[in-house]
Each structure stands twice: as structure tokens, then as C-alpha cells.
Amino acid sequence: MKVRFENVSLNYDKQKEVLHNLNFEIPNGKLTCLLGPSGCGKSTTLNLISGLLLPSAGKIYFDKQDVTKKDALDRRVGMVFQNYALYPHMTVLENICFPLKMAKVKKKDQLKRAQELAKLVHISNELDKHPGELSGGQQQRVAIARSLAKSPSILLLDEPLSNLDARLRVEMRDEIRKIQVATGVTTVFVTHDQDEAMHIADKIMILDTGEVQQYTTPNKIYDRPSNLFVAKFIGNPEVNVIPLADLKSEFASFIPNDILKNAVSLIVRPESIVSADSTQKLLPVNFQGKLLSASRFGKETAVRMNFQGETILATAILQEKLEQKSESIHFRLKTTGVFLSDQAGKIIWSADGERIVNDD
Numbered sequence: 001m002k003v004r005f006e007n008v009s010l011n012y013d014k015q016k017e018v019l020h021n022l023n024f025e026i027p028n029g030k031l032t033c034l035l036g037p038s039g040c041g042k043s044t045t046l047n048l049i050s051g052l053l054l055p056s057a058g059k060i061y062f063d064k065q066d067v068t069k070k071d072a073l074d075r076r077v078g079m080v081f082q083n084y085a086l087y088p089h090m091t092v093l094e095n096i097c098f099p100l101k102m103a104k105v106k107k108k109d110q111l112k113r114a115q116e117l118a119k120l121v122h123i124s125n126e127l128d129k130h131p132g133e134l135s136g137g138q139q140q141r142v143a144i145a146r147s148l149a150k151s152p153s154i155l156l157l158d159e160p161l162s163n164l165d166a167r168l169r170v171e172m173r174d175e176i177r178k179i180q181v182a183t184g185v186t187t188v189f190v191t192h193d194q195d196e197a198m199h200i201a202d203k204i205m206i207l208d209t210g211e212v213q214q215y216t217t218p219n220k221i222y223d224r225p226s227n228l229f230v231a232k233f234i235g236n237p238e239v240n241v242i243p244l245a246d247l248k249s250e251f252a253s254f255i256p257n258d259i260l261k262n263a264v265s266l267i268v269r270p271e272s273i274v275s276a277d278s279t280q281k282l283l284p285v286n287f288q289g290k291l292l293s294a295s296r297f298g299k300e301t302a303v304r305m306n307f308q309g310e311t312i313l314a315t316a317i318l319q320e321k322l323e324q325k326s327e328s329i330h331f332r333l334k335t336t337g338v339f340l341s342d343q344a345g346k347i348i349w350s351a352d353g354e355r356i357v358n359d360d
């Protein structure tokens, strides 16, 4: 089932609008992540899809059907929340069967469907237990099975992994992806964790202050962020942002003048700064910085240097260059992960030569 928002806005109390004129389409059968900082409007958007909230303006479509005024029950969505929301006095089997029981499905068919789903989410051995006897990850599996019981048109997950420890998060993240692929159910997954979104999503919608900042595949978001907010939000460690004013002449030989005259900041991913004699594909400019510190973390060395009065971070400068104990570091930039932004923060040039896109 495709979901389409057409000029959708929402204000909770008729004063403060928290979502502003959203227009987007969520593709059928794919997993889409809504990603952004706390308070950006992720859960509000999800609740508009579910029908728990109705928009203040605009229309919402499921395929061609206008569902704007339909309530949550009519929309046939499955929901999974951060806190699992299982019924503690019911067994796992009873929890999974509950939506089917409410829909007056025959007992025999309820059991058959619950067993199928328990197998899908790997919880078949726990059917007689109560939620309190299960780990967080197991409880979330039960919640997913229950949400799938009535074959929902869309599955909505609101920060489903937030209560799990780091290891289990990764395991359950991969599990959710497998379940989504196996069922083919259109899924919308809310998270504030960029790593989670990058690993699990077919498409990521980045929201900030109630507006879509970029909406495309994880790789495009990383390789070609559309603005400074997205460039800073995605990627760890964060991009370096360097004022361009004193560097323009160095870039003049290979960047068109009409772009350069509007460019204000040079944005560089830490892994795109390499030693000057690197044999990788590089931009035709040489730079020099003053070494501030270098710390090794396993396979990576974090080099901090002063460049143009800014402290910048580089993670791909070879360790042996640093052992020369020289204060100055000669470096160059790769042709990936380097961008220019204008006064408004819009990215207007990408070193990989590809056009900056806002959508597929």
C-alpha cells in the first residue's frame, strides 16, 4: 500500500504548527525510515499515517483512497511502540491472537495464524509464557507478531528498539528487516538513530522542525546531502565545516565561477581528508594544517588539526605520516564527501560531480 501526503500540516493547539505543508509518497512494499532529532515531528507524522491524529490541513491517501478522515481502525494499520504495549496477564499466544479474537476470527484460524507468525519472529518456544518472563527483544518480537496478525495494510514502528541494549538493537534491527522483506508489508519506522536508519531503510526521510530536509536512499543521503543540516546529521564523526572565503582562489581552477561566487562553506567528511601523497582520486588542491592531536582508536586514527583558524578532524591520514613528528600536515581532499554550501545552507556543489538530488 502506497501512502501519499498532500499539503499536510498539523497544529496540536491551533497555535503552533508542528508540521508544515508536507508532500511526499511512501513506496509500496518498502521500509521507509523517518529520521530526525527529538521534536522534529517524526511521531506526529507516524500518527497521521495511523489515523490516531487527523491533519489540520491537507489530504492523506492510501493508494488512491482518500483516508484523511478515516479513523485508525478503518485504516487497518499495525503499530509497534517502544514500550511493546503487551497485555501482561495474557500469554504470548493470547497476545498474538488478541486482534484476531476481537475481529471474531474462528479459534482454529486464530491459532494457525498465531503459530505462523510466532515462527516468523522466532518466538515459537515461548508461546505459553507471559510477557514478564521474556527479555526485551523477545517482547518486541511478540509485539511485532501481534501487529502483523490481521495482515495490516501498513506496519508502523515508533522507536521500536530504543529500550534494548546495543547488541540486541543490532540483532532486532536485522530481524525486523528480514520480517519486512519476508512479508513485503509497507513499513514506516521512526528512529532518531542515524545508524539504525542507514542499515535498515530502503528510503530515509530526514525531518527537522516539521519539514522534510531530504528524502531518498541511505547512500544518496550520505553521498549527496541536500543541505548543511543533513550533512551534519548523517555521518559519525560529524562533517567539518570550513569558511570558504580565504580558500576561493584555490578552488577557482575547477569549480565554475557562478557556483563559487555563491559558496560560503566547504563541507568535508573526516574520512575524505587524506595524506598529500595518497594515490586515491583527489581534488587538485594541496592544503597544509597544524597538528593539534592524534589519537588511535583501533583501525582509525583521529587527527585534529588547525586549518584556517578552525579545528578540523581527519580520520584517514595514515599513521606513518604522523610518526614523522612534524607539526605541519600536508593533506588533500578526496573526490567523495566534499561539498560546498551557500548562505542558506543549501549544498550547491559536490566533488563527485553528481547532481545534488532531493528525491529519487
Ligand SMILES: Nc1ncnc2c1ncn2[C@@H]1O[C@H](COP(=O)(O)OP(=O)(O)OP(=O)(O)O)[C@@H](O)[C@H]1O
Residues within 6 Å of the ligand: 012, 013, 018, 036, 037, 038, 039, 040, 041, 042, 043, 044, 045, 192
Ligand atoms: N500532544 C501534543 N500537544 C502539543 N504539542 C505536541 C504534542 N505532541 C507533540 N507535540 C509537539 O510537536 C512537536 C513534534 O513532536 P513529535 O513527538 O512528533 O516529535 P518526534 O520527532 O517524534 O520527537 P521524539 O524523538 O522526541 O519523540 C514537538 O515540538 C512537540 O513538543
